[in-house]
Amino acid sequence: MPDRYAVIGNPVVHSKSPLIHAEFARQTAQDIVYVRLPVPKRSFRIELDRFMAHGGRGLNITVPFKEEAAAACTQLSERAKFAQAANTLTLAEGKVIGDNTDGAGMLRDLENNLHIAVHGRRVLLMGAGGAARGVLMPLIARGARLVVIANRDMRKARELEQRFGLFGNVRARAYNDLGGSAFDLIINATSASLQGMVPPLPGTVFAQDCVAYDLVYAAGGTTPFLDRARDCGAAITSDGLGMLVEQAAESFFIWRGVRPDTRPVLDMLRSAGA
Numbered sequence: 001m002p003d004r005y006a007v008i009g010n011p012v013v014h015s016k017s018p019l020i021h022a023e024f025a026r027q028t029a030q031d032i033v034y035v036r037l038p039v040p041k042r043s044f045r046i047e048l049d050r051f052m053a054h055g056g057r058g059l060n061i062t063v064p065f066k067e068e069a070a071a072a073c074t075q076l077s078e079r080a081k082f083a084q085a086a087n088t089l090t091l092a093e094g095k096v097i098g099d100n101t102d103g104a105g106m107l108r109d110l111e112n113n114l115h116i117a118v119h120g121r122r123v124l125l126m127g128a129g130g131a132a133r134g135v136l137m138p139l140i141a142r143g144a145r146l147v148v149i150a151n152r153d154m155r156k157a158r159e160l161e162q163r164f165g166l167f168g169n170v171r172a173r174a175y176n177d178l179g180g181s182a183f184d185l186i187i188n189a190t191s192a193s194l195q196g197m198v199p200p201l202p203g204t205v206f207a208q209d210c211v212a213y214d215l216v217y218a219a220g221g222t223t224p225f226l227d228r229a230r231d232c233g234a235a236i237t238s239d240g241l242g243m244l245v246e247q248a249a250e251s252f253f254i255w256r257g258v259r260p261d262t263r264p265v266l267d268m269l270r271s272a273g274a
């Protein structure tokens with residue numbers, strides 16, 4: 001019997017994770033099946049227990065269950081503790097071991113695929129939800145000179161400033177206080193692009209040679225934020241498809257102990273119009 005894995009979320013019908021993990025498994029000759037598990041909003045725990053009872057070996061967790069998943073874990077990695085969210089669960093002998101591969105996935109995409117270093121950069125991180133929390137500590141650990149967090153709900157941004165400011169130069173700012181500041185790397189960790197919207201950024205925040213990165217991925221590789229960034233002179237723009245594949249590879253490595261080659265999978269998704 002192949003080992004069983006799944007992605008849990010709501011909605012999950014459009015998730016590319018089964019395709020990505022099937023490719024990884026084929027490439028590395030691992031005998032697994034990986035399916036989508038759509039779960040009603042209040043039924044996460046029930047589905048987790050059911051999947052475990054049927055011998056499931058691991059789960060990826062997506063919106064809106066990452067926080068609930070972290071709370072359900074018997075053990076959490078350091079990066080999941082910092083993020084207060086888990087996107088990768090390993091299930092073994094009744095234990096649920098949680099990790100968060102979002103930050104590692106984004107860094108691998110920036111560094112290995114796009115050849116962009118974070119060290120010494122002034123970073124603007126838009127958003128203060130689960131994804132922003134997942135990438136914040138890895139940005140600090142990589143030596144970002146400054147990380148400014150901008151969010152509509154400033155209470156959430158200030159909370160992150162307080163918690164992560166112990167480890168690096170982290171500031172919370174309202175969008176309308178960003179005039180006069182310029183950044184080398186601007187990361188959109190909001191879901192605004194999914195609504196066809198752009199966070200209310202002044203055009204002056206894009207420094208010369210600025211890199212604009214959107215966690216959201218979209219057909220054709222562009223999003224409303226990336227369009228705006230190009231209009232404002234950003235030198236490099238990228239959506240989050242690379243991050244999606246890289247965070248999946250990190251999950252696959254946790255589960256199977258083998259690191260797949262992400263490049264052909266990313267190329268396949270791009271040429272399929274993702």
Ligand code: NDP
Binds near residue numbers: 153
């Ligand atoms: P959350 O729901 O936890 O947070 C959403 C964030 O977006 C909040 O900070 C919210 O601000 C902000 N926001 C929503 N709409 C707008 C808007 N119109 N203008 C400005 N800000 C807005 O979501 P996540 O943090 O989990 O995910 C964020 C995005 O990242 C999602 O679109 C998700 O698909 C993507 N993602 C991509 C990954 C990848 O591998 N490529 C991995 C993980 C996430 P406020 O608090 O003020 O409401």
